[in-house]
Amino acid sequence: MGDLKIKIGDMQLKNPVMVASGTFGYGEEYAQLVDLNKLGAIVTKSITLKPRAGNNQPRLWETASGLLNSIGLQNVGLKTFIEEKLPYLQKYDTGIIVSIAGETVDEYEKLAQALKKEKFDALEINISCPNVRTAKRMLFAQDPELARQVIRKVRRYYKKTVIVKLTPNVTDIGLIAKACEKAGADAIAVVNTFNGMAVDLKKGVPVFKNIVAGLCGPAIKPLALYKVYETSQAVRIPVIGMGGIMNFHDGLEYILCGASAIAVGAGNFIDPQIPVKIIKDMELYLRENHLGKISRLVGSLKC
């Protein structure tokens, strides 16, 4: 029997296959189609201090093998999340990773403070959402110093596992990842969506009100894979890889490139069985190849 168990920070997971933030709601939405108990971990939609209504329509746009989204972080807000959504997830035997997002360092700090006593496995700091218009165009994840500030503040309150989710929209993701590692992050999640756009030619306007939206799906896999490789080369802490994963083979590519765990995002929309299938195929693969532990494959790419 293959051993799929992995450890990220203090978090022990029964397998390295997660569902990515924003693509799996708060878990319950998929419970009728997917056995949540099988998943390594569920990363929740990013939570903000106050409920967020999100962006105007349109929010989704299909592209060649990809999906542009501009949800704008619509979520129930911290209070409802703790009172209604978290208890639901806690009923399942799966890792719970709570994703948080803020517009200021202060907001991240407050979120960490409020969540520190709640029962879940890890906090994922989303400092890379391209779909929220803030005063400055820069994301926290585009500047090592800004990233560091957020992580330091969160770390002060939150002592369990902290994952930082980075944007691929940077010249050198290794640089940012290193800054996060130094600031105390336990793991790096790579990638959030790539900046993209589309045009509504009939009206001569951008499809999305914010102009920019985030591209995900199979189209970005070669790009995201390289970002994961770069990140894992730059840091010692575990990397969680994602971007266009549709099957076990895709996932294995990420693991070889240095991902200790992988997450399925848009793939859930196309086929909600993908994460569970990957877990099954992963087990089979380990067994057939007498590999023992999945962790042995992490970063095993021969270059």
Added chain:
Amino acid sequence: MGDLKIKIGDMQLKNPVMVASGTFGYGEEYAQLVDLNKLGAIVTKSITLKPRAGNNQPRLWETASGLLNSIGLQNVGLKTFIEEKLPYLQKYDTGIIVSIAGETVDEYEKLAQALKKEKFDALEINISCPNVRTAKRMLFAQDPELARQVIRKVRRYYKKTVIVKLTPNVTDIGLIAKACEKAGADAIAVVNTFNGMAVDLKKGVPVFKNIVAGLCGPAIKPLALYKVYETSQAVRIPVIGMGGIMNFHDGLEYILCGASAIAVGAGNFIDPQIPVKIIKDMELYLRENHLGKISRLVGSLKC
């Protein structure tokens, strides 16, 4: 009759549809399939001072709606280019844009110097090829100061139209584009390929010997389009847009986002008729919509 004529620097083109560097050889390879006289311009394969053998196999890898390449700038070198390839192109009634690439500022300077007396329409400085391993990992196009140095030197010798081709693999392409504009570039070509990779799972090795390769094709269209938009917002000089253009609609999206001209790259492999079809459809579109000049549409996106 729609007027497709455009001007970039001193270069007058009969239409704004080009074929992108590296995807159309030196023109002659496609002459049996495509009427070269119809094209707005042909951008040659990037030329280096000495002939280059290029990278080991594999050099190409198909991905979801995309193509990774790692050619490594195989080209005939400056001398053969001037003696054999350029004269061939000069027989046609189409714009000729000579792309040059170097590993040092000095090489670009020498190329510009050697080409300054030759008869063609514009020089495209490729400072963004991801497939050449140099000592430093950084590309000229990833640093405003490095980009500036190259352009200054080239400008000193080459007085006709200078186009700078940028990489999308940067945090803020507007910043780099502005530096190029200031340094004297007449136009910016966006984008070269996105950094990506693939894994050969059977062997557990990266598909490409250099690990990284460049992604192009429809997969990148939403990303490249946004880079073109960002660039055109940042500079006053014309922008030449490319990335996954497969038909007139794709091209028109680029034009609305600020591209004065567009280039077809990988699209030529899939269907060599794409550039000519785009030109035909563009003419039709102008006529049917009584728009007069294509130049009126440049940057006409209503935001």
Added chain:
Amino acid sequence: MFQDKCRILANEPICGNFYRLVLESKSIAAAAVPGQFLNIRVEQGTDFLLRRPLSIHEIKKNSVSIIYKTVGRGTGKLSLKKPKESLDVIGPLGKGYTLSDGKAVLVGGGTGVASLKFLAADLINKQQAAVVVMIGARTREEVLCGNEFSELGCKVEICTEDGTLGFKGMVTSLLKQYLSVMGAHPRVVYACGPMPMLKEVGRLTSHFRIPCEVSLEEHMGCGVGACMGCVVPARNGGYLRVCKDGPVFDAREVAL
């Protein structure tokens, strides 16, 4: 809610660019209620990435059928599928119509007519309701399901914009005329069709103080309420999910 590999029992053009697709699925047929939809994966591979949401038009014991119009790449591809091939289907999804007894008016435009058939069947068979159906189309070739409604025992009113069949004009003009007649007062109006039609139906029913349910469309990611991609503005601020809180909404809930 199930995810099933459904065998195609039939996939045929009916008129204009409209097709009827019949899918084998006991479980979906047993669970479905009028107004719900299926989310169909048109192709394996990554070129048609997202599933296409399509309303349930009719159920039989072992099958579910839909009526779709070929408007783009996905529906175009769908129309090429042959019987015996299989499709990956998730459904039934969403919140359907609230069945009411008494007199009901069903207003449908374009493909919106299709989902009203399932509703009419249930209203008549389960609620013994008296059903008037108003079918709007651009032209006579695009009038959908007229006979099917008649056979169910509905009173059918047809409207074409070009006057080639039935009443000439918009289906909403017909509705207005109908509601203006003294005593016509139906217990409820159900509407499914393009947004401008729904807007006007909402306005009219609000004016005549008649409860109204509308079925909405939005581009979808997940189809199950997880991604927040398919939202419509709620009347009281915020957004509602078409896939989960709808596609059928009380007309007063949503900002039409």
Added chain:
Amino acid sequence: MFQDKCRILANEPICGNFYRLVLESKSIAAAAVPGQFLNIRVEQGTDFLLRRPLSIHEIKKNSVSIIYKTVGRGTGKLSLKKPKESLDVIGPLGKGYTLSDGKAVLVGGGTGVASLKFLAADLINKQQAAVVVMIGARTREEVLCGNEFSELGCKVEICTEDGTLGFKGMVTSLLKQYLSVMGAHPRVVYACGPMPMLKEVGRLTSHFRIPCEVSLEEHMGCGVGACMGCVVPARNGGYLRVCKDGPVFDAREVAL
């Protein structure tokens, strides 16, 4: 070199995972020479982005045929195409075999056998050559075109790795035996098949000092010599393009 929308005249399984595809095209048929290939767009859309290069197996007045093995997504999809559908084809492409008279030995492995049929036909019909064909396959079900070669008047030698038909072993062992016989000395050896086979053929022919042409494969972008994607190392350094300088090379030109 043409770009044609070619009607499919036939597309049928022949044995194992091998299919024969017959495409209507007068212009390509008229221009083609043995060893050249077609570059076929398998699907519209962007999911099968690149064209697939496939060797010409036979020409008739109005048609070109190829034999392909379903090894991946593209060839799998191709096998589903039906007669009367059309394919976007570019061809004939590349540099073919140099026709020689006298005695020729043709060595083919796997699908490589297919392109040798066109060659054998021309050698016999145009050069009155005496042709010996050595067909290698894993097992008897995968032996391609044996009868076709016999009918042309070739001497056919069959080799299977598992010994289920003909000589047991590698086709190169057979070639070695053949060349070792005094007086067998053919004027030229042509080979098409997997790289290890070609390597060994190259070694043997060089040892026996017999001219040899080999047909190579590489992943292709443009197929016309423009992208430098399909290169193979030249013996004297640098690279040669399979699509333009080949696919047929003098065995001494390339580093096998």
